[in-house]
Amino acid sequence: MGRKRTKSGKIRLAEVAELAGVSPITASRFFRNPEALSVAKRTRVESAARELGYVPNLAARALASQRTEVIGVLIPSLTNNVFSDVLRGIYDASEGSRYSIQLSNTRYSILQEEKLLRLFLAQKPAGLIVTGIDQTAESRAMLEAADCPIVQIMEIGPKPVDMMIGFSHYDAARAAIAHLFDQGRRRIGFVGARMDPRVQRRLDGYVAAMKEAGLYDPRLIVTTATPTSVTLGGALFADLIARESDIDAVFCANDDLALGVLFECRRREIAVPEQIAIVGFNDLEFMASSVPTLTSVRTNRYEMGSTAATMLIEAIEGRRPEQPVLDLGFTVIERQSSQTPRPAAGPRTDQWSSVAQNDSVTNDP
Amino acid sequence: MGRKRTKSGKIRLAEVAELAGVSPITASRFFRNPEALSVAKRTRVESAARELGYVPNLAARALASQRTEVIGVLIPSLTNNVFSDVLRGIYDASEGSRYSIQLSNTRYSILQEEKLLRLFLAQKPAGLIVTGIDQTAESRAMLEAADCPIVQIMEIGPKPVDMMIGFSHYDAARAAIAHLFDQGRRRIGFVGARMDPRVQRRLDGYVAAMKEAGLYDPRLIVTTATPTSVTLGGALFADLIARESDIDAVFCANDDLALGVLFECRRREIAVPEQIAIVGFNDLEFMASSVPTLTSVRTNRYEMGSTAATMLIEAIEGRRPEQPVLDLGFTVIERQSSQTPRPAAGPRTDQWSSVAQNDSVTNDP
DNA sequence: AGGAACGTTGACAGCGCTACCAGCAAAGAC
DNA sequence: GTCTTTGCTGGTAGCGCTGTCAACGTTCCT
Structure with missing residues (x-):
């Protein structure tokens, strides 16, 4: 009767099947599609597997099932x-499912992304989550040829490869600028770092809003390719204010920069929001508790990730969503840093809970 | 002659071998140990693989090689x-190597860690990186029985399972408190959140230092099991100061809390560092550019990760480090938030680069 | 010159699992 | 009662690669 036990002493499917008194293929089915078994065999296999402490060999499964x-x-x-x-x-979202996550970092390089994509695809993944919509032509072709579901996350745009989940960075930036216009601000600076495609589209939204209002001035824009940081936010703002001392607001491409700008204002004794309003982007946690609290554009990042994974797993298992492109929207969270002072701002109380946000403008598409 | 091409049209090792005019096993060796081949065959296999765009099937490799x-x-x-x-x-550190990373999140639960460990070990990983030294007895047993190298990261302690890389949280906390003593502070509060084992050891260090100085007072300690945040830092500090209005310094278990404390001080118009000194932990980037700049204990996190991966890969490939336990130390970065004012602090200049750190106390073991 | 030692190569036999298809019994259709 | 349909089960044949061991040619030693 053939080989028993492998040399490593590992429990194989065959052992489970033997103990359960079924064929290996039946045992195999138990793990993939228990409903296909009769109740009697199902319980027999289940208890045999538990008794032996069976754990499937993923490599063998992958090899056999392709x-x-x-x-x-x-x-x-x-x-x-x-x-x-x-x-x-x-x-x-993937926890509890049968799927495991294989993560790779493109470091904002679409060439690196292409290389990693080639590597991934060769291992026939069950599904793929990629960031953004700016792939190389080669990457795009590989994605379209891939025979697995794919979700593009972080933004929405035309021509999804497959599924897509995100929001419009362009619209979000416009909403932020509109809010500043509402507050009577006119000379609004833009501070951006890294300038990846999504930051670029925020800049585009800013430019469009400013042009429409007849307020566009390229000298109000300070950007750099350097990775973002709080310190950098301060430095970029210092450049901006040195050149354009009449600005009355700054729209920052992210919250780290915004915090840096806030600190720099404090360092220079520029009153926020009285002299300069600050608006950030992403609404990180600290924005709600700084002094003054900082206005930001809230994005649904956790939901973006969990929904993307959930949609992907559904699609892998054959249940394609009826809505393959999902706009998660954004919300302008209006806080102290962008309020135009109506009466004079009295001295602060010692009420720390006064950091609560004011009303907000939501964009739920 | 046997099967050609699999139905999916994938290039297999056999095709490469055929084109190169060698046996499959020779081609296989080329990918695992090129030095074992003669130069002629090596180049033939190499160009054949390149020409066909061969990518090895990892599942088959894993199955065959166990x-x-x-x-x-x-x-x-x-x-x-x-x-x-x-x-x-x-x-x-793993990039460029043949190894891929499989990441899992224990959510600070050692039971979850045990479950994940069981899952991981069943797939015979090449190596394992685990956080900390506080595993369940069961986990510990599994780790010790595992036949792969293991690195424990984030802290050092007695009885490493295998390799270990980190630093002493206890000593780091003591160094922070020693610095505050140097600055003449006596009523030093402790603010901590989450209270995972490493934060607990920082608290232990704080308690020991305070006791030795005869300054220990349990009312100076505010902790919570809640996950950390900037807002929480403010709230905990509010609790502390409401109860102990005579404190002259706060040691925060991390930088987010420290930033929250700073904001709360600003909200209450408490002068930092004149009335209260603040020291954080980890030295995140923003600590260097806040106003005032915030003192913190710098830890070598990136190095911890990269060194752990490098050591692990070396060990996997049979080159065990002569030094299996590595203390990466820490540095107290002294900044404005913990200086005791000697002369009166004059008004700030508009020099943004004035955020530069002062001198610092390094612990390089 | 004979033999050992070395470096290089290849044949064979799986690794543990699942796709595919066939078989069989029970249930339903006419 | 016969024929089809359905539900469940099992046999066979790999998936693509590598471990093991034997065999080969070459070089070096005595």
Whole structure:
């Protein structure tokens, strides 16, 4: 009677089948589609597996079935807080499912992304989550040829490869600027770092809004390719204010920059929001508790990740969503840093809970 | 002559071997140990592989060789900035190697860690990186029985399972308190959140230092099991100051809390550092550019990750480090928030670069 | 010159699992 | 009662690669 036990002493499916008194293929089915078994065999296999402490060999399964249960995730940064929220959503949603996450970092390089994509695709992933819509032509072709579901996350745009979930960075920036216009601000600066495609589209939204209002002035824009940081926010603002001392607001491409601008204002004794209003982007946690509290554009990062993973798993299992492109929208969270003072602002009380946000403008598409 | 091309049209090792005019096993060797081939065959296989665009099938390799090229990583949080730095180090160091990273989130639960560990070990990983030294007895037993190298990261302690890389949280906290003593502070509060084992050891260090100085007072300690945040830092500090209005310094278990304390001080018009000194932990980027700049204990997170991955890979390949336990130390970065004012602090200049740190106390073991 | 030692190569036999298809019994259709 | 349909089960034949061991040619030693 053939080989028993492998040399490593590992329990194989065959052992489980033997103990349960069924054929190996029946035991195999139990793990993939229990409903296909009669109740009697199902319970027999189940208890046999439990008794032996059987754990399936994923490599053998992948080899035999010609597909893996791996979801590939390509993100541009591991450091950026924005992506850690998205990732948390992805991991949370995939937990409990049979799928495991394979993460790679493109470091904001679409060439690196192409290389990683080639690597991923060769392992026949069950599904793929990629960041953004700006792939190389080669990457695009590979994605379209891939025979697995794909979700593009972080933004929405035309021509999705497959599924898409995100929001319009362009519209979000316009909404932020509109809010500043509402507050009577006219000379609104733009501070941006890294200038990846999504930041670029925020800049586009800013430019469009300013042009429409007849207030566009390229000298109000300060950007750099350097990775973002709080310190950099201060430095860029210093450049801006040195050149354009008449600005009355700054729209920052992200919250780190906004915090840096706030600190720089404090350092220079520029009153926020009286002299200069500040608006950030992403609504990280600290924005609600700084002094003054900082206005920001809230984005649904965790939901983006968890929904992307959920949609992807559904699609892998054959249930394609009726709505393959999902706009998660954004919300302008209006806080102290962008209020135009109506009466004189009296001295602050010692009420720390006064950091609560004011009313807000939501964009739920 | 036997099967050609699999139905999916994938290039297999056999095709490469055929084109190169060698046996499949020789081609296989080329990918695993090129030095074993004669130069002639080596170049033939290499060009054949390139020409066909061959990509090895990892599942088949894993099945045949009975081992995977996967490094399992268990961390307690995906949100915490601290871990994103560590992760970046791990990913950077593993890039270019043959090993891929399999990441899982224990959410600070040692039971969850045990479950994940069981899952990981069943897939015979090439190596394992686990966080901390506080595993369940069961986990500990599994780790000790595992036949792969293991690195424990984030802290050092007695009885490493295998390799270990980190620093002493206890000593780091003591160094921070010693610095505050140097600055003449006596009533030093402790603010901590989440209270995972490493934060607990920082608290232990604080308690020991205070006791030795005869200044220990349990009412100076405010902690919570809630996950950390900037807002929470403010709230905890509010609790502390409401109860103990005579404190002259606060040691925060992390930088988010420290920033929250700073904002809360500003809200209450408490002068930092004149009335209250603030010291954080980890030295996140923003600590250097806040107003005032914030003192913190710098930890070598990126290096911890990259060194752990490098050591692990070396060990996997049979080159065990002569030094299996590595203390990466820490540095107290002294900034404005903990200086005792000697002369009166004059008005600030508009020099943004004045955020530069002062001198610092390094602990390089 | 004979033999050992070395470096290089290849044949064979799986690794543990699942796709495919056939078989069989029970249930339903006419 | 016969024929089809359905539900469940099992046999066979790999998936693509590598471990093991034997065989080969070459070089070096005595």
